[in-house]
Amino acid sequence: MINFLDFQPMHAQIRQEMQEVFQRVYDSYWYIQGKELDLFEKEYAQLSKTKYSIGVSNGLDALVLSLRVLGIGPGDEVIVPSNTYIATALAVSHVGATPIFVEPRMETYNINPDLIPLAITKKTKAIMPVHLYGQACEMDAIIGIAKAHNLYMVEDNAQAHLSSFKGQQTGSFGDVNGTSFYPGKNLGALGDAGAVTTNNEDLANRIKTIRNYGSAVKYYNEEIGYNNRLDELQAAFLRVKLNYLQEWTNQRKEIAQWYNEGLQLRNDLVLPYVHENADHVYHLYVVRTSNREKLQQELTEKGIQTMIHYPVPPHLQKAYKHLGYKQGDFPIAEEIARTCLSLPVWPGIQREVIKKL
Numbered sequence: 001m002i003n004f005l006d007f008q009p010m011h012a013q014i015r016q017e018m019q020e021v022f023q024r025v026y027d028s029y030w031y032i033q034g035k036e037l038d039l040f041e042k043e044y045a046q047l048s049k050t051k052y053s054i055g056v057s058n059g060l061d062a063l064v065l066s067l068r069v070l071g072i073g074p075g076d077e078v079i080v081p082s083n084t085y086i087a088t089a090l091a092v093s094h095v096g097a098t099p100i101f102v103e104p105r106m107e108t109y110n111i112n113p114d115l116i117p118l119a120i121t122k123k124t125k126a127i128m129p130v131h132l133y134g135q136a137c138e139m140d141a142i143i144g145i146a147k148a149h150n151l152y153m154v155e156d157n158a159q160a161h162l163s164s165f166k167g168q169q170t171g172s173f174g175d176v177n178g179t180s181f182y183p184g185k186n187l188g189a190l191g192d193a194g195a196v197t198t199n200n201e202d203l204a205n206r207i208k209t210i211r212n213y214g215s216a217v218k219y220y221n222e223e224i225g226y227n228n229r230l231d232e233l234q235a236a237f238l239r240v241k242l243n244y245l246q247e248w249t250n251q252r253k254e255i256a257q258w259y260n261e262g263l264q265l266r267n268d269l270v271l272p273y274v275h276e277n278a279d280h281v282y283h284l285y286v287v288r289t290s291n292r293e294k295l296q297q298e299l300t301e302k303g304i305q306t307m308i309h310y311p312v313p314p315h316l317q318k319a320y321k322h323l324g325y326k327q328g329d330f331p332i333a334e335e336i337a338r339t340c341l342s343l344p345v346w347p348g349i350q351r352e353v354i355k356k357l
């Protein structure tokens, strides 16, 4: 059986380095907010092509902190795609604001810029584009709208490390941007981790303060902060994996190409469509079919495990019942949820597996 995700090839490749890192941190006797975090933040900022990166506890916290430093809170509205992973909307809810859902394009599965202006009200404070599955959103159009309406932009870059639009890297467009290093993400820790990226020094410093109890100087607290820190061990593991991200991303793209070739004659499937100006780093390789159960069954029989990203859009989740949405309110998101299927795309997967299709 080919698992949907298998770390074995990646982790075999870096086994030695990771063990050395463990020993280095173990023997440093320093486990929180030390050298590894400082170096990781420098290295991740460099990789993201932003001035600053701030390591935090996970992707959700990265997004919450991003909204919070922009002063977004109760009474405010934030535009998010209707087909995103729930965490994007949860971040908005956690600062006390309201997520306003905007439908994606059926072709790219990314937020449709043409529909954003229709959702803007006097309460709108920010747009949160999500580079879903690894494909960059149409950032030129989204930036244009944000500027025209004087809105902040916060990218959710959890699925799109190293992706780009017209050559500019995702996670470098917004005022502040959040990303996740959940193990299964393209850059993943060995536990929970995340980061905020920004070019704004003041915002970067405030995020550093808030993530550490609101304290810049030990035992002096400037505001009511959280514990949103990223520990030394995870930062050190991520520093190793950073160096392999480009290679692993190339492998993901190659695997996607194998699927595209192998599946091109199947007219019962809709294959991923990549916008002409967007890069796609294939965090997920998602196809659509009107008969998903049958396809999933067929693939299981061929020994290939698949997953659904995501079966229920945020507006139909019980958690968002109070917003009063019903089935049919966001038909494109609902159609994607009904028909999408993700095929395994982890670095190291063998071409033979795909040939079996």
Ligand SMILES: *Cc1c(COP(=O)(O)O)cnc(C)c1O
Binding pocket: 058, 059, 060, 061, 084, 085, 087, 088, 130, 156, 158, 159, 179, 180, 181, 182, 192, 193, 194
């Ligand atoms: C994974 C993910 C998150 C949340 O990241 P965590 O580290 O799991 O909190 C947020 N948004 C998107 C789009 C994600 O895929």
